[in-house]
Amino acid sequence: METTIHIQNLKCGGCANTISKGISSIEAIQNVLVNVEESTITFSYDKEEQVEEVKNKLKSLGYPEDGEANTLGSKAKSYVSCAIGKMS
Template sequence: MKTETILVENIKCGGCMNSIKQRLLGLTGVLSININKDESRVTIDHTGSLKRQVFVKELTHMGYPEVGSENSLLTQAKSYVSCAVGRLSEEK
């Protein structure tokens, strides 16, 4: 098992966390996800078949870029959409 820890931008609430967990757990080889909202930290346990960059790309696509990367207005808007989707799926 391998663990990746990525510090990301734009995690605001449980909806954001739920979206991130759902998306990353959908990747083959991901075993578990732990998110610390206060520290903006995403920790991924996986089989080692995936490279760190795959996780960074997925997170960025959802609106949660790695700290130090570009965090444009468009990226921030994507995070709000991902957050809303995460909140809706929490209510089911």
């Protein structure tokens, strides 16, 4: 199955790199595609629980799903994730 999630705080290729690495580390998540212009992440998965796991991972990286609270902490995490993504 495949799904697309609209997220917050996605700004650049560094963010996309961090997200791709973080999401790809989840078992059975494949074909991760990050679209910076549309602030979306598309991926393939096997079970519905994995979608929730991806959303939790995104939140922990500072990229909550659209419609969720975008706290100052989330914004700060996304800036750090962005910087790390640019260096790796």
